[in-house]
Amino acid sequence: MSASEKPVGIAVLGLGNVGTEVVRILDESAEDLAARVGAPLVLRGVGVRNVSDDRGVPVDLLTDDIEALVARDDVDIVVEVMGPVEPARKAILAALESGKSVVTANKALLAQSTGELAQAAEQARVDLYFEAAVAGAIPVIRPLTQSLAGDTVLRVAGIVNGTTNYILSAMSDTGASYDSALADASALGYAEADPTADVEGYDAAAKAAILASIAFHTRVTADDVYREGITKVTAEDFESAKALGCTIKLLSICERITNGDGQESVSARVYPALVPLDHPLAAVNGAFNAVVVEAEAAGRLMFYGQGAGGAPTASAVLGDLVMAARNRVQGGRGPRESKYARLAIAPIGVVPTRYYVSLYVSDKPGVLSSVAAEFAKREVSIAEVRQEGVVNEGGQRVGARIAVLTHRATDAALSETITALGDLDAVSSVASVLRMEGAGE
Template identity: 55%
Template sequence: MTDTHPTIDVAVLGAGTVGSQVIRILGEQADDLTARSGAKIRVASVLVRNPEAPRDVDVDPSVLTTDPATAIDGRDVVVELIGGIEPARTFVRRALDQGISVVTGNKALLAAHGPELYEAAAASGADLYYEAAVAGAVPVVYGLRESLAGDRVTRVMGIVNGTTNFILDSMATKGMTYEEALSQAQRLGFAEADPSADVDGLDAAAKCAILASLAFHTRVGIEDVAVEGITGITTEDMAEAALTGHAVKLLAIAERRVGEDGTEGVSARVHPALVPGDNPLATVAGAFNAIVVEGEAAGRLMFYGQGAGGAPTASAVLSDLVAAVHHRAHGGNAPRESVYAHLPILDAGLSHTRYQIRLKVEDRLGVLSDVAGIFARHGVSIQSVHQRYNTDPGAATIVIATHTAREADLRAVANALGQSGAVREVLSTLRVEGE
């Protein structure tokens, strides 16, 4: 029987951990992928730095090239897996400007230059897919962009960085210090030699910006996300969290809410937080990711799975590739950027949360009254106060949990406590989320 499937030429930019797995699966599952996409998928070129470098999979030497023009020009679909801003941006623009569809897993590129790339894709009629840019194999981008297109999303909250979750989980379950857990993550390949993008929260912030843009039909850039990392988390924080039935997680939170002037807008933030033990996010272990989406009609949905790694991320890339190939062979387009809402970005200081503040205070009569006065002056209500064991002579350790208040007021309380004569040291300040 004559094979009537058209052949679609694909360029893979980068043959590292993810790229090599994409190439492997394309070879091993060629017949299935042809049936699903309606076309033969041919790896026509693979852009690499060094054609002689050892690779995890065998790649036909004839398709390897170090020249971007040779790799990209004239192809039907380009799969960008280089990462970073440049030269990835230049390569993606080169493809889109020629009407070549692009599949990318590059969250940093999309968070920094998404609008430019969406517009270039729309202008040339090309597809731009990016499921792998957020949460690896977890199909949250598809869920927000297509499955929930008929709903009004109000909140997105989740664990979107596997490296930091692995570190925090190791601290919680194995009693490691931050430095020990980071070193273990680097040895096992979960963290880079320079882990700053992960541990400082920047990777999560880029993903948060993408999720917020999709959820609220508004352009949100990484500069719109308030960011705190996990480098200040201590073993004492972990012990206190366990004592109160919480887990410490680095959360990305994007929400639609009404500002103080009555205007609806978008707030986006990334920070470590105490998550109650009965919240499913508290049980997410290792390098896994989980995102909870709240919609007015659908209610609360949770997306969970492997957020990193070659094969899981390749799975997300290939789901996009199948769609892009089908469109090239048989017509149709990916959903375009949806920014009709044009919601303003709200100051993160106006968001509402709860704090748990651990203090070392003077062990004397009236100190609690002094501390409570600071909270009262800033309009923050105290929910509970607990005293912890302390070996420091003349000092006491207390843990104060607040009621929900404005972030700006809570920050003001923390700053005022640090300057109070009744307080020797503000040991930690953590938000409480997910109640």
């Protein structure tokens, strides 16, 4: 590092787990970071809701006036790790509009306002980096935007929410119910007091929107993402999964869909799905994250690591910060938003996947035939079928259970089939419908 270089001024907004780690590393690794940037990184201030002297940061660096901190002339880069959409959005826009580069981990904001933010960054010709917004420490944004910039991405499928993966892993390991696994996760701090954003798939959907946007050069927002959470997954679903050589994972999937006319569109969707045990995502357990990318030339790549937590997320934030600071010192900018492809969003109805359907039926001749007929009518091809007797507590046979695994069919065709099956007299209930991913045609 050249001592004569003008320092790069940093403002950190938020002092939770991630902010605290960012501030700590800025201090402890100051010399290394300066050498990598070519100039010292100097922390000008930390924006917090309440200034107090027990935050582990010199109190004169703390301020609750975020607007004033962002506006300071000696702040070159703003690191936003405070969380909710507002006031983060306002602070980031103010920073970009005044010519400061921004590093953010705010997936909910990005998945909602990416256009507005990207445009502000473009007008001011500054950097907007967000590696930490998806899969914590795992580099996925940079590989997708840069390493695969010369390839054609076909599909991205990830386990990108640690809370739900912890709950589903526990259900798989112990046979627990959803409620009991959620209670354990809460007690251990893996689930928040209000777990809605995680268990209903909102967090995974925000990340799917970000991944789809960069993978397919198309602006995709959280509202474009089809979403089902994990609250309806049962212990019986895991038993069925095991019988099929599968487990169940909450997947964020972004896929290039080509229709009969060769027209391309993008599907972004989040749901719990059966995943074959020999698929690399099946082995990703607990709070870990992983993202599988399939590209035309590269084939299948997998990225694996810690998807959350203060230190791992801070690692991603600091990587972005060093890159933004280097660009300040040495000139140049990182890649900007690429949305030239402007693909349409595919509605869930046209998305083809495989399905597992389990039905309780009455135990009389012709039932299997009429069930199979409903699939055939809608051109949903059956790959495997199993019928077994159901006995009551006294050991008496009271009906049968039919489990069907289909080949790939559109969601619309399958939904119609399920409705029709429910209307059959012989079907007493549709016990579960689960999609299967990563298992071929």
